[in-house]
Amino acid sequence: MGFMTGFFGGFTLTASVLYLSVQVHRSTRIQQRDAIREQVAILNDISSPLGAYYRSFAQEETPLRKDTSKKPSAEELLKHQWNKEVETLATKALNLRWQDVSQTATEGFKTISRFVKRE
Structure with missing residues (x-):
């Protein structure tokens, strides 16, 4: 009985640690993805050939995020x-x-x- 209890206890602990580390990694990747998208949008607005010389053709000021709620x-x-x-x-x-x-x-x-x- 001790072997089975130890085996399943170790399995549960290992599975929990792996699950939590994968979820933390996933949330970090989502935050990085959002930050990169915002930076790409800013760089595209700055380097836009239409807006660079003729401000009348520049894109309208739009918020970087469509929703105003925080992530x-x-x-x-x-x-x-x-x-x-x-x-x-x-x-x-x-x-x-x-x-x-x-x-x-x-x-x-x-x-x-x-x-x-x-x-």
């Missing part, structure tokens, strides 16, 4: 992703048939016992 932080993105995962798991748990779970557990136990006994 969600990494913490808010992680919370949203976490809530989505919990909602998915709750939906699966509500639609679960316990007969299927017991059959799967029984077959898994039989497989493990055959492996241990090396039949």
Whole structure:
């Protein structure tokens, strides 16, 4: 029993750390993408050949972001992703048939016992 508990505990810890690091990396990449898009828009406005010499043909002043709300932080993105995962798991748990779970557990136990006994 100690081996299984340690194995699944280590798996859970490793999976959690990997999941959180991927989500932090994803939110950082989104922030970098938005910053690069803003910088490209500014550079395009500055170096526009129409607007460079004839200001009457220059593009109208438009905000860099279409919406005026601030971008969600990494913490808010992680919370949203976490809530989505919990909602998915709750939906699966509500639609679960316990007969299927017991059959799967029984077959898994039989497989493990055959492996241990090396039949």
